[in-house]
Amino acid sequence: MAGSVCINEILTDDELRAILGRLGSEKDKEAFGLVCKKWLYLQSTERKRLAARAGPHMLRRMAARFSRAVELDLSQSASRSFYPGVTDSDLCVIADGFRCLRVLYLQDCKGITDAGMVEIGRGLSSLQCLDVTYCRKLTDKGLSAVAEGCCDLRSLRLVSCRLITDKLLHALSKNCHNLEELGLQGCANITDSGLTDLVSGCQRIKFLDINKCNNVGDSGVSSVAEACSSSLKTLKLLDCYRIGDASILSLARFCRNLETLIVGGCRDISDESLKSLAAACKNSLKNLRMDWCLNVSDSSLSCILSQCTNLEALDIGCCEEVTDAAFEGLGTREIELSLKVLKVSNCPKITVAGVGVLLDKCNSLEYLDVRSCPHITKADCDGAGLQFPACCKVNFAGSLSEPDALL
Amino acid sequence: MANNGENPSPDVGGKTVKLKADDGEIFEVEEAVAMELQTVKSFFDDDGVSYDTVVPLLNVSSTALAKVIQYCRRAVELRAKSGDDEGANEKAREEREGLEAELVREESDEGIKELILAANYLNIKDMLSFLCRAVGDRIKNKSVEYVRRFFVLENDFSPEEEERTRNEVAWAFEGVDAD
Numbered sequence: 001m002a003g004s005v006c007i008n009e010i011l012t013d014d015e016l017r018a019i020l021g022r023l024g025s026e027k028d029k030e031a032f033g034l035v036c037k038k039w040l041y042l043q044s045t046e047r048k049r050l051a052a053r054a055g056p057h058m059l060r061r062m063a064a065r066f067s068r069a070v071e072l073d074l075s076q077s078a079s080r081s082f083y084p085g086v087t088d089s090d091l092c093v094i095a096d097g098f099r100c101l102r103v104l105y106l107q108d109c110k111g112i113t114d115a116g117m118v119e120i121g122r123g124l125s126s127l128q129c130l131d132v133t134y135c136r137k138l139t140d141k142g143l144s145a146v147a148e149g150c151c152d153l154r155s156l157r158l159v160s161c162r163l164i165t166d167k168l169l170h171a172l173s174k175n176c177h178n179l180e181e182l183g184l185q186g187c188a189n190i191t192d193s194g195l196t197d198l199v200s201g202c203q204r205i206k207f208l209d210i211n212k213c214n215n216v217g218d219s220g221v222s223s224v225a226e227a228c229s230s231s232l233k234t235l236k237l238l239d240c241y242r243i244g245d246a247s248i249l250s251l252a253r254f255c256r257n258l259e260t261l262i263v264g265g266c267r268d269i270s271d272e273s274l275k276s277l278a279a280a281c282k283n284s285l286k287n288l289r290m291d292w293c294l295n296v297s298d299s300s301l302s303c304i305l306s307q308c309t310n311l312e313a314l315d316i317g318c319c320e321e322v323t324d325a326a327f328e329g330l331g332t333r334e335i336e337l338s339l340k341v342l343k344v345s346n347c348p349k350i351t352v353a354g355v356g357v358l359l360d361k362c363n364s365l366e367y368l369d370v371r372s373c374p375h376i377t378k379a380d381c382d383g384a385g386l387q388f389p390a391c392c393k394v395n396f397a398g399s400l401s402e403p404d405a406l407l
Numbered sequence: 408m409a410n411n412g413e414n415p416s417p418d419v420g421g422k423t424v425k426l427k428a429d430d431g432e433i434f435e436v437e438e439a440v441a442m443e444l445q446t447v448k449s450f451f452d453d454d455g456v457s458y459d460t461v462v463p464l465l466n467v468s469s470t471a472l473a474k475v476i477q478y479c480r481r482a483v484e485l486r487a488k489s490g491d492d493e494g495a496n497e498k499a500r501e502e503r504e505g506l507e508a509e510l511v512r513e514e515s516d517e518g519i520k521e522l523i524l525a526a527n528y529l530n531i532k533d534m535l536s537f538l539c540r541a542v543g544d545r546i547k548n549k550s551v552e553y554v555r556r557f558f559v560l561e562n563d564f565s566p567e568e569e570e571r572t573r574n575e576v577a578w579a580f581e582g583v584d585a586d
Contacts, residue, residue: 005520019539
């Protein structure tokens with residue numbers, strides 16, 4: 001175009017990035033990339049996050065083009081999967097091509113094996129976050145290679161990787177001292193000595209999920225409590241039936257920042273240790289799930305309700321000893337509960353009287369589960385004239401979707 | 408050429424600086440405003456250059472320079488208004504954004520580009536930033552060919568390369584972005 005002002009010469013990469021930054025829609029960003037090779041390079045290297053369904057050929061092209069990608073999501077799901085799925089050779093391409101990668105999501109990529117993990121450990125030294133939930137073929141061998149190669153690992157999710165043993169925990173302890181999140185739900189081979197080993201090196205753990213790791217007992221949990229005392233915020237011990245009062249007392253003694261505790265199914269836990277926990281974590285505790293803790297009674301529950309002023313979610317389903325008395329203590333006091341979710345299913349001794357006292361002190365309730373409570377039916381509630389907060393859903397018979405604060 | 412109405416002589420008794428555009432037109436500007444133009448500031452930072460010296464700005468047209476001066480004058484005023492008070496800061500920020508919008512609204516594409524060249528030559532970072540953002544707005548929803556013409560750029564992809572790049576985007580990505 002004769003006479004048209006040409007600003008191309010004076011625009012630096014920064015200015016071009018400023019222009020690109022103004023383009024919100026995918027379509028405009030694509031158009032930017034198609035203008036010329038330099039602009040394609042800028043657009044591609046600006047892109048930090050990718051989600052894809054792609055075989056090795058396309059992955060190679062993506063790696064070449066989006067060389068500075070920091071996050072890659074290849075997780076599969078019912079709505080998002082392709083044949084034959086992510087394979088070890090794909091992981092090889094990723095390890096070679098995405099050198100800056102920090103976050104890699106591979107949930108449900110059921111075809112991957114240790115060979116792929118070895119490649120990840122070899123190539124992605126900056127990796128901080130790896131999620132291989134449901135990748136059931138993985139064993140200590142592959143994941144230890146990740147631990148050894150990716151020393152800055154902060155978050156590792158291994159839900160249902162049931163072949164994992166204490167050996168991996170040893171590798172993590174040796175190599176990954178910045179580890180903050182570890183998800184081992186369903187890794188039932190884990191034992192107390194593995195946990196003790198883990199926290200000798202990993203002392204910054206904030207989130208530990210050992211749901212259904214039923215070989216774990218008090219000594220393992222106590223080691224975790226002591227070693228990660230200032231950092232531990234979430235501890236999940238669902239169905240770890242060997243856990244007892246000693247674990248709860250350790251948590252009370254060491255972990256003043258504990259926000260979420262799941263001990264459903266840990267039926268040896270009794271009132272005394274829970275009272276200590278309530279006193280110690282009265283400011284921090286937000287989510288407490290203790291369904292099936294059959295020894296729990298009014299004395300600890302009333303302490304929890306009156307002391308843990310930031311409690312938002314509580315599950316005491318099947319705690320058969322609990323009665324209305326647990327709530328009555330609240331009646332005389334000037335307190336306002338922050339509770340949003342309360343599950344008291346299968347607590348036959350609680351009646352609408354107890355629920356009434358609770359509602360009086362709690363305006364924030366969003367979900368109440370009273371299934372299988374013979375004295376709390378819809379008719380009972382209406383008859384007692386109970387006033388639920390406007391947004392509150394009440395589950396009398398099992399048809400509502402559950403909030404996931406307590407999963 | 409006589410001073411045009413956009414550049415009244417400053418009536419304050421402070422120091423002024425003379426700037427000369429590419430066609431010889433002289434603009435007399437308050438010192439504080441002139442120092443917004445980093446190029447001018449560097450000119451005077453050299454030892455021994457007296458403030459009476461006329462600064463030659465050979466790469467800036469008088470139309471562009473007039474607008475730059477107008478913008479910088481208002482920007483300096485607004486900056487003086489903001490301080491520790493969050494409310495005052497917020498108001499000053501809004502006014503500045505209004506000023507920027509006003510400046511670009513009436514400009515043709517060629518006009519914006521001239522201002523970019525001027526802001527670049529005179530080294531006024533803030534102005535260059537918002538001008539680039541304005542360009543981003545102007546190329547939204549436009550075709551690739553339009554963008555090439557705007558920037559006077561050659562397409563250096565081969566037809567195969569261009570086809571391949573278009574295809575990658577079409578089926579490989581789920582579109583997760585938002586950095």
